[in-house]
Amino acid sequence: MSLSLFRKKRSEAVFFLALILISFLSPGTALSEGSGDIRQYMEMSIEELMQIDVESVYTASRYIQNVSEAPSSVTVVTAEEIKRYGYRNLAEVLQSVKGMYVSYDRNYHYLGIRGFSRPGDYNSRVLLMIDGHRINDGVFNTSPIGTEFPVNIDLIRKIEIIRGPSSSLYGTNAFFGVINVITSDGAEKEGLQASGEIGSNGYNQERLSYGGQYGGNLALLFSGSYYSGDGRDKLYFSEFDRGVTNGGLADDIDHDWAKRLFFKVRYGELALQAIYSYRKKNVPTATFGTVFNNPNYNTVDEYYLFGLKYRHRLSRGTDLSLRINFNIYNNYADYPYDYSDKGDLTDIVINRDIAESEWIGAELDLTREINETNKLSMGGEFRDDIRQYQKNYDFKTYFDDSRSSSSWAFYLQDEIFLRRDILINAGVRYDDYGKGNDTINPRIALIWSPTETTSLKLVYGTAFRKPNVYEMYYADEEMTQKGNPDLQAEKIGTYEMVFEQKLNDNLRGHVSLYHYRVKNLIVLETDPSDGLLVYRNSGEAKAKGLELELDYRNDQGVSGRIFYTYQDATDVQTGERLTNSPLHVGGLLLSSPLLKKRLFLSTELIYTSRRKTLSGNWTGDSTLVNMTVYGKGLLKNLDISFSVYNLLNQRYSHPASSEHLQDSIVQDGRSFRLKATYTF
Amino acid sequence: MIERISGHEENTGPGLANLAKRSFFSVFLATLFLSIFISPSAHGRDKEYVPKEYIVKAAMIYKMLGFITWPDAEGTSKNPINICVYGKNPFGRYIYALEAERFDSRGINVRTGSRLEDLSDCHVLFISSSEKDRLGNLLPQVEGKPVLTISDIKDFSLSGGMIEFIKTDRRIAFIINYGKVLDAGIRISSRLLKISIKVYDRDGRVIWSQNGKKKRSN
Numbered sequence: 001m002s003l004s005l006f007r008k009k010r011s012e013a014v015f016f017l018a019l020i021l022i023s024f025l026s027p028g029t030a031l032s033e034g035s036g037d038i039r040q041y042m043e044m045s046i047e048e049l050m051q052i053d054v055e056s057v058y059t060a061s062r063y064i065q066n067v068s069e070a071p072s073s074v075t076v077v078t079a080e081e082i083k084r085y086g087y088r089n090l091a092e093v094l095q096s097v098k099g100m101y102v103s104y105d106r107n108y109h110y111l112g113i114r115g116f117s118r119p120g121d122y123n124s125r126v127l128l129m130i131d132g133h134r135i136n137d138g139v140f141n142t143s144p145i146g147t148e149f150p151v152n153i154d155l156i157r158k159i160e161i162i163r164g165p166s167s168s169l170y171g172t173n174a175f176f177g178v179i180n181v182i183t184s185d186g187a188e189k190e191g192l193q194a195s196g197e198i199g200s201n202g203y204n205q206e207r208l209s210y211g212g213q214y215g216g217n218l219a220l221l222f223s224g225s226y227y228s229g230d231g232r233d234k235l236y237f238s239e240f241d242r243g244v245t246n247g248g249l250a251d252d253i254d255h256d257w258a259k260r261l262f263f264k265v266r267y268g269e270l271a272l273q274a275i276y277s278y279r280k281k282n283v284p285t286a287t288f289g290t291v292f293n294n295p296n297y298n299t300v301d302e303y304y305l306f307g308l309k310y311r312h313r314l315s316r317g318t319d320l321s322l323r324i325n326f327n328i329y330n331n332y333a334d335y336p337y338d339y340s341d342k343g344d345l346t347d348i349v350i351n352r353d354i355a356e357s358e359w360i361g362a363e364l365d366l367t368r369e370i371n372e373t374n375k376l377s378m379g380g381e382f383r384d385d386i387r388q389y390q391k392n393y394d395f396k397t398y399f400d401d402s403r404s405s406s407s408w409a410f411y412l413q414d415e416i417f418l419r420r421d422i423l424i425n426a427g428v429r430y431d432d433y434g435k436g437n438d439t440i441n442p443r444i445a446l447i448w449s450p451t452e453t454t455s456l457k458l459v460y461g462t463a464f465r466k467p468n469v470y471e472m473y474y475a476d477e478e479m480t481q482k483g484n485p486d487l488q489a490e491k492i493g494t495y496e497m498v499f500e501q502k503l504n505d506n507l508r509g510h511v512s513l514y515h516y517r518v519k520n521l522i523v524l525e526t527d528p529s530d531g532l533l534v535y536r537n538s539g540e541a542k543a544k545g546l547e548l549e550l551d552y553r554n555d556q557g558v559s560g561r562i563f564y565t566y567q568d569a570t571d572v573q574t575g576e577r578l579t580n581s582p583l584h585v586g587g588l589l590l591s592s593p594l595l596k597k598r599l600f601l602s603t604e605l606i607y608t609s610r611r612k613t614l615s616g617n618w619t620g621d622s623t624l625v626n627m628t629v630y631g632k633g634l635l636k637n638l639d640i641s642f643s644v645y646n647l648l649n650q651r652y653s654h655p656a657s658s659e660h661l662q663d664s665i666v667q668d669g670r671s672f673r674l675k676a677t678y679t680f
Numbered sequence: 681m682i683e684r685i686s687g688h689e690e691n692t693g694p695g696l697a698n699l700a701k702r703s704f705f706s707v708f709l710a711t712l713f714l715s716i717f718i719s720p721s722a723h724g725r726d727k728e729y730v731p732k733e734y735i736v737k738a739a740m741i742y743k744m745l746g747f748i749t750w751p752d753a754e755g756t757s758k759n760p761i762n763i764c765v766y767g768k769n770p771f772g773r774y775i776y777a778l779e780a781e782r783f784d785s786r787g788i789n790v791r792t793g794s795r796l797e798d799l800s801d802c803h804v805l806f807i808s809s810s811e812k813d814r815l816g817n818l819l820p821q822v823e824g825k826p827v828l829t830i831s832d833i834k835d836f837s838l839s840g841g842m843i844e845f846i847k848t849d850r851r852i853a854f855i856i857n858y859g860k861v862l863d864a865g866i867r868i869s870s871r872l873l874k875i876s877i878k879v880y881d882r883d884g885r886v887i888w889s890q891n892g893k894k895k896r897s898n
Contacts, residue, residue: 038735038738038739038774038777039777041735041736041738041739042739042742042743042777042778042781044739044743045743046740046743046744046747046872046875047875049736049739049740049743049852050740050851050852050853050875051851052732052736052851052852053850053851054731054732054733054736054847054850054851054852055850056731056732056733064731066732213812213813553850555848555853555877555890
């Protein structure tokens, strides 16, 4: 079995190898007119040159390239958009982007991509990076997108969102997409900056940053911030409306706190980054059978991320990049359980979950332009999870599990202009993720740009996600959950067609059609034989979808986009729609200056159709309207913004995962935020 | 269902032969591609990656020549136009493509580096963003001389420079300090002024803005 599997993988690899070899053997002169040729631009008028799209993206190919030449569907969200729309966290940014939606269970935010967001999934099917440094931890492989995200949103320069499989470059977790959060540096954020925010539900956040550039080589940025939110005073859950449980009211236990430190120094080709974050959340939902309305149910997420990056241009036009990083992620959860016998007085015991992860990563990338039309990249990655520790205990220890593992990978990618208007971007990566498990994942994209304004991309790729140690080993002596060490990696195959058209100087159209199929899907289930939760490779899912977008920007500062997503994701075995998968998502975003380029009014409307819950019910559809007035440099160096979220005060809820007694979780009504930022 | 999964697991042990094959395959790949990287390039000149932004900017500099008249043109000079790139060259090899062109039967010379001795010899001086901190030393060297200064350093046009490239959303535009251009004795076509985002006078006041299409006479 495994041998034939290997043969199959090998034939794929040979195919790519052949492709790349052909590209080397083909004569360079016949293909000398690549997109990089300056002559085509010198023939244009200066007005035409001013209309050329130079928006670039790094994450899609691991080097900077034009968005229209990237081998995937790409969205870039800039700091300017974050300010104009008043986004408070990554989750709010992502839900305003086509093909994505978010669920919140009043503890964590979960990202849905292309119709896929399984209850019980800790965002491990998307890779999240900060400046190219992967932060998915070694126990849950989670991507933190809520207030537990380690960097304050004000420090973000831009967010690159890559849809589709990217395991050919990034390995595990790059399953449905990759999100790379690129932070500012001292050269951009010069001086001392103070920011304060207040809002409804006891929301407040303070930040102090200092950035500076010294000479041409040295730039540094420090930042510290503190956030706290009281959350909702009273949350009603009908499932707990049983008299003894406070009439189903969770009273003032929705608090959220976070503190974050950020340090970045760049000296010439060397960059060092150190990030610390601590986030604590009261959990009001009494999951895992804990006592309802108890203020001692908390979770803590803590990150320590250190990264060193060296970039160097070797002679003969070869670029080298080397990264070394060391990371710690700690997750603590306190669960209040009532251990009393029925009828006795309550006997509340705090049961504690510990997950501690430490890992070291090293990456080496080389990129080389073989000739004008051929660009080759290769790289290797090594990751050592030196500590993957999980424990569950109260007066006795139920689970104490310490592990370590290592993985390594090797990838190569080639970008070849077959003709001036036809580009092939092909890549393949071999991953050895320990215990004799390995996988090969290719991606190939054919990009045809008949004119400067049109591009058509055809993409095929596979991706994988290895099971994490939480899914494989977590067990608590048959109280709620048991392990499954036999779990195998999930696999996905995706076909995609992306069509991008510039309709006029200000308007761009985007159409994307895709089909994917997931095999060996790891699903949290209840084993009927013992009633325990367990992760199993029992799922198989497929989806077809359509994404449409019109994007408008003019020189007067007006910008906006309108998008519609159709995503039909089904369970292959039952043929039914996946849970927590809205069939339609639509968005309308518009931002326009009110007063020269100083004051902006930005409005977004996000429509999400009903979603199926675990029990087979449906949550209602929702129309979320957020509005922000943002004043830039109003009084000298003062920026002020005022935002209203859920302006229509829409009542809506998101499907809950199986550790909940609730079928769905109610979301916030109307709320506001006032923010002021002053640069000294 | 559980049986099915554990059934699979029995066979996934690596096996020595399999492991050897895998290792061989990886080593083969690594060797092949390392050799490609280490071997000398097919072309002599550096093939470093240049972002499209700078290829377009190089073409824009070339196009701007058509809107500019230098005082030495009045003596029907046939001397070549000197384009100097001061500091780290962001255009890479693309800037040299301009040397193949001619303008008004004048040739074009391109000079790069940060050891350019006589900057006043340049017709066009592009100052790289690597020289941000040295602007205060550089610009006085060409003050009042017929040197068209261009840069993408932020607020260049308000810091004594003439043409500042800026990126608006996804495109490249520019701001002109017309006062500085006039001071240098350079003539600039009104067509170039009209397509610029903003035109400043000597004192940094806006005399033309694409934004409001407004003009204010001095």
